[in-house]
Amino acid sequence: MKLRIISSSIVVAVLLLSGCTTQPEGTATTVKVLSEPSANVKGLIEKFKLENVDYAYVKQAIGNGTREGAKALLIDARPNPKYLASTIPSSINIPDTQIDKFIGQLDKVAKDKEIIVFCGGWDCEKSPIVAGHLKEKGFTNVKLYQAGEPEWISKNYPEIGLPAAQAIFKNNSAVFMDARPYAKYMAGTIPGALYMSDEEVDKLKGRLPADKATPIVSFCEGYSCAKSHNLAKKLQEFGYQKISVYAGGYPEWKEAGQLTTAGGAKKVEVATTPKKDVFVEGVKLGEDEGSVDGEWYKALIVSDKIPANVAVVDVRTAGEFANGHIKGAINIEAGKLNAKDLAAKLPKGKVVIFNCSAGGRSMEAFMKLKDAKIDVSKILYFDANIKCDKSGKCDIKVNEPLG
Structure with missing residues (x-):
């Protein structure tokens, strides 16, 4: 069900380093913050007879944050570059303008599977458009989270894609933390990453940054690995405010040809007797x-x-x-x-x-x-x-x- 398209033109570091912080009190703003659908969105919701769910509902629906661990299928209806920069954990991407190109991800999804579609907030028409299309395709349990990605990142950590992780690494703008077991970390990791297994974080917390506003990127063994999400939740409990999970993790990073610590000196080929199976x-x-x-x-x-x-x-x-x-x-x-x-x-x-x-x-x-x-x-x-x-x-x- 994974389909991710990397766009070289996206600027991701600034988008995600706001983490899950809220706007400081007293900050002047002229932007009106909506708390209900705009008239156009409301019309689409009524047209397709869509139920809207809230943040608490979505938080329960994503389970442990992985695609396999989520209780519902979340779909981000925004453009792919936006999705790769910051999305709700466990989500897949079906942009409203490219539905035919991305809809194949649902070929093996049961028609009664609970699906929650979201986009860029209360005035974003993309989520009801995609949700309506899914209902027309025969999916019977389609809902909206119309407050969408903006509300989510104001309250919780986002998931980021490879382009975002690359930009952060290049700019040295966050601390990468490897949530995998120590043996896997020692065998190869993202250069500069701190070992911080989710199983040992209480013992290792003395290594954490003193500044709770330090941007942190947690990763582990790929999209099916919950350890990076477990670590993110622990870091939230400790008061860290700018956490992201790079869900593709070390396998995706390595497969994309990015730098790793697994290089080292080349092994000298020596003729050896084949090992006996044990x-x-x-x-x-x-x-x-x-x-x-x-x-x-x-x-x-x-x-x-x-x-x-x-x-x-x-x-x-x-x-x-x-x-x-x-x-x-x-x-x-x-x-x-x-x-x-x-x-x-x-x-x-x-x-x-x-x-x-x-x-x-x-x-x-x-x-x-x-x-x-x-x-x-x-x-x-x-x-x-x-x-x-x-x-x-x-x-x-x-x-x-x-x-």
Whole structure:
């Protein structure tokens, strides 16, 4: 469902560095701030019989901020450059002037899926136009958030696209924070990024900027990774005012050919004896400590041939799990449990393989047990980007080994 078009002409740094701050008291302004639809917008709402929802409703609808974790599908009806500069987390983009070009993102979306369309505020006609088009296409649960992106960023953090992240990096105008596990951070990150795992932020908060108005960009393992959103919420609790989430994260940054810390000296090619495959009760181990061999395990999932002695444990939230998971998996939200309680909930007498949506949380679940001196000889994690539908059909991209 991801479709992002990069425009080289957009100026993004100034647009997003206002963060989620509100206008200071006493600031003179001649702009009238609307709190209800303009006459033209009201006419479109009535024409298409659209229900308008408020900020609190949308905040609940986006779930954990990822596309897989959202309870509703959010659609930004503004032009693509605006969307890439700042949007509501989990949103996709269908500009009102390019509906035919972008509508393919909805080809596999159920007609009764809840959809919330927004644009640039109360006087913006783009959202009711797109919403009306969707109703004409047979979508039956279409709503508006007419206050739109302006209200959202006055109260909460925005999601930004690659062009915005590039502009911020080039201008050194924000602190990048990597919310992934430390092993992934050390294997490669955006240059200058601060390690700030969402799981360890309370321990690491002494590293945070003293000035709460410092712009911060949180990122992790891509669009399915919730860790950057979790970190953003933590930073909000600490009082930071200018937070953005770069949802494409390190995978998109790397794929786009941007600078990373993973360069270093070139490896000298030395002829070596091929490594012997290692198995634990028939399960092939990966190169990284605690990992299952990704391609080997992926082939079993795709062919529906996961061995009977393997327990597939999805460590995401119940909401994410309900939206689609590997066939036969059970759900144990590892992030909410200490090591002892997590170990107690695991199936006995089987090889346990953790998975999540991008690899980070499954690795952390494994490390949580290992660090607590719990026997992990039959506990592994699957390092991959995974997107499954409710039938159990999964699109899987195995992440490269860290070592």
